[in-house]
Amino acid sequence: MTAKTSIQAQVIPKFGEQKKAFSIDELKQLINAAKSMSDLDQAKRYLCSYFIPSSNPHGIFMWWSEIKYLEHILDKNISKLICPITKVFYIQSEQGPSQKVEFNINKWFMVKYSTVCVATCNLQKSRIFKLGGQLYLNIFLGFLHILRPISTFESITHQAVKFIFFHVQDIWYSGDWNFTEYIINWLAGVSTERKMYSILYLKSG
Structure with missing residues (x-):
């Protein structure tokens, strides 16, 4: 299992399980506190416990924990909730000067995060489940x-x-x-x- 797969395996079961409201300030704190690229995993997990991309309907689903509600958001509007917070790291290379690496949480989520679901409604399934290799988001709220x-x-x-x-x-x-x-x-x-x-x-x- 690759590091990328490992991170997503940890993220998926947590979507829709948060008990407190999403906080952009908390996300900023997690990103700013990161000392290395691997430290950003905590910020990624936090973000993905509230947001998940969907191919059908196309867009992003957000979990509003305080009212237990799933909202569908168009891609063009997601930057209002997931701000393009950046963090710059300087990685020392074996040969030559250190390299500047910039991390953008919005770009990572919208471009690099490969977990994509299909929305469905099923009384007998969990919030997130797989069927035939396809990941489904169960929008049935009880x-x-x-x-x-x-x-x-x-x-x-x-x-x-x-x-x-x-x-x-x-x-x-x-x-x-x-x-x-x-x-x-x-x-x-x-x-x-x-x-x-x-x-x-x-x-x-």
Whole structure:
């Protein structure tokens, strides 16, 4: 495993796991504190825990940890968030004078960082996963409500659900339970992200 591969292997699982908001000042501090090119790995890991390039849709996804949200940003607008912070190093060569090497975090991320994902939505996958060699970013942020057994709900909730199902059975399908059960199963399929091969078409006078 090369050094470049090693860095990216450390970065990928950390995307979307940060608990505090992204700070450009913290990124600057990490870059300025670096004494060598290898010391920049910490700044790279910090940056890539908040940002990841995407080929579909094309652009950059940013993780907003404080509100647990993924924002898609166009490449042309990313410099407003990832400033072109630079750091200059002087590397002593075996023969001759030291060489000047300049590191630009924006250029590194946009040009040299080769991890690129494809956005998808899957209830059963982790935030970042691979399938057939392709890296995917799971943009599913979780259900609005925590799933729990129906027996744990209050009676007023049970009555509300029964009212809705009664409306579907009595008004939509004139008391036919077979059609009502189909609708219940259809809605359950949608909520679990099953690919549906039909749509609901409602029409009234």
